[in-house]
Amino acid sequence: xxxxxxxxxxxxxxxxxxxxxxxxxxxxxxxxxxxxxxxxxxxxxxxxxxxxxxxxxxxxxxxxxxxxxxxxxxxxxxxxxxxxxxxxxxxxxxxxxxxxxxxxxxxxxxxxxxxxxxxxxxxxxxxxxxxxxxxxxxxxxxxxxxxxxxxxxxxxxxxxxxxxxxxxxxxxxxxxxxxxxxxxxxxxxxxxx
Numbered sequence: 437x438x439x440x441x442x443x444x445x446x447x448x449x450x451x452x453x454x455x456x457x458x459x460x461x462x463x464x465x466x467x468x469x470x471x472x473x474x475x476x477x478x479x480x481x482x483x484x485x486x487x488x489x490x491x492x493x494x495x496x497x498x499x500x501x502x503x504x505x506x507x508x509x510x511x512x513x514x515x516x517x518x519x520x521x522x523x524x525x526x527x528x529x530x531x532x533x534x535x536x537x538x539x540x541x542x543x544x545x546x547x548x549x550x551x552x553x554x555x556x557x558x559x560x561x562x563x564x565x566x567x568x569x570x571x572x573x574x575x576x577x578x579x580x581x582x583x584x585x586x587x588x589x590x591x592x593x594x595x596x597x598x599x600x601x602x603x604x605x606x607x608x609x610x611x612x613x614x615x616x617x618x619x620x621x622x623x624x625x626x627x628x629x
Contacts, residue, residue: 475503475512486541495520495541495580511537518544520580526566527555530578542581550576552585554609567596571605583609590618597625 483498499513516535520528533548546552550573557566573591578584585607593600593614603618 473505473507476506477504478502484541493521497537497541499535509539511539513537516544516546518578522583524557524560526557528580529553529555530576532576542579544578544580546576546578548574550574552576552578568594570594571607573605576605585609596627599623 479499479502481500482502483496485496486494488494496519497513498517500515502511502513504511513535514533516530516532516537518528518530518535520530522528530544530546530550530552532546532550535547536545537543550571552571554566554569556568557563559565571585571587571591571593573587573589575587575589576591577586579586585605587605590601590603591605593602593605593616600616600620600622602616602620604616606615606617607613
């Protein structure tokens with residue numbers, strides 16, 4: 437009986453040794469695979485609308501196919517069509533073969549047959565009437581919230597009857613400034629009074 441505690445301790449030690457040897461060894465932690473520039477979801481024949489706090493339509497983005505990329509949080513849209521309304525209700529439309537839009541739709545890059553049209557506005561109070569404006573080019577970068585259109589490629593601008601062409605464009609509708617650079621040409625048609 438004197439050896440019984442030693443014998444029990446020996447059996448427990450052998451059992452522990454057997455458990456340690458038979459337990460599978462966990463391999464080294466494999467880091468989660470970093471996703472490259474791969475889309476995480478697609479939309480086909482879609483239309484997305486955003487509304488302001490009063491429920492008025494603020495913008496609408498439509499296209500044939502959209503791919504969302506989680507690494508950049510941008511959406512690539514084939515045959516993009518955009519309608520956007522400013523605070524006074526003036527409509528701006530944009531179309532292109534392809535577009536890239538950020539998450540909140542405040543920035544859109546239009547590529548291939550890009551056209552942005554800002555409809556005419558009638559005179560209200562002290563604000564003068566604004567003619568219809570149209571911007572055309574192979575690349576236009578539209579900033580919807582700040583009402584800017586930029587391009588580092590050749591563009592054609594039509595404002596009412598006036599036509600301008602340039603190698604680059606930086607237009608700010610809020611400041612009412614337009615910077616045309618490179619080879620700039622313009623045709624100004626006098627207004628009829």
